[in-house]
Amino acid sequence: MSGHSEFQPTSAPAKWLERRLPILSLLHGAAVAFPTPKNLNYWWTFGGILMFCLGVQILTGIILAMHFTPHVDMAFSSVEHIMRDVNYGWLIRYIHSNGASMFFIAVYIHMFRGLYYGSYKEPRELIWILGVVIYLLMMAAAFFGYVIVWGQMSFWGATVITNLFGAIPVVGDGLLSLLWGGFSVDNPTLNRFFSLHYLVPFLIAGLVILHIWALHVPGNNNPLGIDVKGPQDTVTFHPYYTVKDTFAVVMFMLFFAFFVFYMPNALGDPDNYIEANRLSTPAHIVPEWYLLPYYAILRSIPDKLFGVGAMGLAIVTLFLIPWLDTSRVRSARFRPLYKQFFWLFVIDAVVLGYIGAKPPEGMYLIIGRLATAYYFFHFYIILPVLGLVETPKPLPESISKSVLDKSAAGKPA
C-alpha cells in the first residue's frame, strides 16, 4: 500500500499492539497520511458517501432483523408492527427503505464520475472491476430486501425476475427451483432471500476493503486525469479530505433526511403497501427505479432468452470498459468529443430508466429499442473509435501548476 507513513506509536499500549499487529500504522497510512491529489472536486466525495450508506444500511438492517418475521403469513404484518409498535421503528424502517435509493443515487454518481474522468484506465482497471462487482451485489441485496417485505410488488417482482433465470438454456429450470426452493415464489423463497439479504452486505463490505486497497496502490485519479508528479501535487488525506468528505456526507444526509421525514414513500410503489396475493396480479409490474434501465433493455427485445441475454450483456459490458476505451487520456476535460458523448450516454441512461417505468407499447417500445441500441453503440463503437480519431487537448504539466494557474487566473491582474 502506498503512502507508507512514518507512524510511531507513542503510548505504551499502542506500542504493545503495533509490535504484535501493525494495524495502527496500517490505518494511519491509509486514512491519515495517505497522499491525495490536491485538486479533487466534490464528485470525489461520493466514495465516502457510499461508505456512509453501507454503514447506515447494515446498522438499520440489523435492528430491523430483530423485529422482522420472514414468513409468508407474518412478513408483511411484522413490517407494520415495526412501523407502529417498535420504538422509532418507523424511523429505522424509513431510513432503511429510502437508504437503498440513496445508496443507488450515490453509486450512480460515483460510476458516472469514473466514466467522465476515466478513472477506470490503466493502472486502475481492477478498482473499476471490483466496483462493478460491488454494484452487482448491491442490486442483488436491494432485490432481496424488496422481496422479503412481501407486498404485492415484492411478490410479483420476484416472480418476474426469478423467471428470467428460467430462460437460461440447460440450467434454467434447475436454477429456478434452487432460487424458489419449490415450484413457485413461496415461503422457502422468502426464507432464503432473507438469509441472502443479510449475507450480501457483508460480502459488499469485504469487497469495499479490496476496492479501497486497490485504490491505494496507484492512489486517486483526479479531475485532470494526469499522474501525481510529487509531493507538491498532494495533500495528506487527513485533515484535508476527512473534513471535505465529512462536509459532503452531512450535505448528503440533508438530502436523505428530506426523503425520510417529508416524503418517505415517494420513491416506492404504492402497490407494495398491499400484502402479497398470488391470485391478483398488479396492472403494471415494475422494479424499483434503480433497476429500470435494465428492465427497459430486457423488454425492448421481443424474445425472452435474447432479452435476458441483452440485459446480461448490458451489465457484463461494464466490466469491459477499461479495454473498450482506447484513449490514453483519462479526463473528459481534455477530450472534446468524448465529453459530448459522455453526456449523450447520461441522457440515454435516463431515457432507459424512464422507459423502464412505462408499459412496453407504442412509442415507448420504439424509444426503448433505440435507447437500448444506443447503449451498446456507445460502448462497443463510440468508445473504441473515439480513442483513435479524437485529438485531445494538451494536458497540463502537473497538478500543482494547474492549481496555481487557476488561482492566479481567478484574481484580477
Add this chain to the structure above:
Amino acid sequence: MTNKLQIILGGVFLAAAAIALPLDAAHASEGGELKHVNWSFNGPFGTFDRAQLKRGFQVYREVCSACHSVKFMSYRNLSEAGGPEYTDAETKTIAATNKVMDGPDRDGEMFERPAEPKDRIVKPFPNDNAARAANNGALPPDLSLMTKARHDGPNYVYSILTGYADAPEGVVMADGMNYNHYFPGQQIAMPPPLSDDQVTYEDGAPATLDQMAQDVSAFLTWTAEPKLEDRHKLGLKVVLFLIVFAGLLFASYKRIWKDQH
C-alpha cells in the same frame, strides 16, 4: 464562502425537489384526475386535526366498519398521541361495545368477552370467504394502509367517496357494479357508502357528504401513518441540526484548506 455553501445547500434541496415532483406527477391514477383537498397534515409542518380524526373514526365505525376492517389498528391507538386522542376512559368504552373471542379458559373452552384497549379493532367478518359471501363475491379490502397503497392516497379515497354518478349513456355496467368517476375502469363493486346526514356527528358538525368523505379520508391517513406527527416534528429538528453542522464543517473545511490555495 457562505455563497458557495448556499449554492450547495440550494442544490441539495433542488435535487430533492427535482426528483420528487416528477414522481408525483407521473403517478396519475388510471381513473379520472383526482380532486384535491388542502389537508391539515400536508407539508413539513402538517398535523392531524383531532376533531376531524374523531369525526372520521365515527364515520368509519358507523358506516365503513360494516364491511371494511382496519386490521393493523388496536383500540389503544385511539388514545395515543398524534391520533384522535380519545381519553383512556373513552377508548375503554368504545372498545367494550365490541365482542372478541378469547380463550381457551381453564376448562379448555373459548369464550366471548368485551374488547379491551389492547385488542385489535374487531373485524366485520371472521375471514375473507365470509366477507365475499356477504358482498356479492367482492372482497372489501382492509383499510389500514389504503391511503399509502394508492397514489396520492388521501385525495384518492376522498375522490372515490365523492365520485359516484349515474353511468354516462353508452357505458354498460356489469351486474351489481356502480359507476365511479375516479375508480380505475370506472366500475366499483362498493355501492355509494355515504349520503348527506348519514351520521349525526358527536361534535355537531354538519354531516354533508363532502365533510364525511374528508373526515374519513383523514382518519384513514392516520391509520396508515400513525407516526406522521412524530415524523414531521423530528424531521424539523434533524434538518435544522444538519444545516448548522454543515455550516460548521464548511467553515472548518475552508480554514483547513486556506494554506493550499
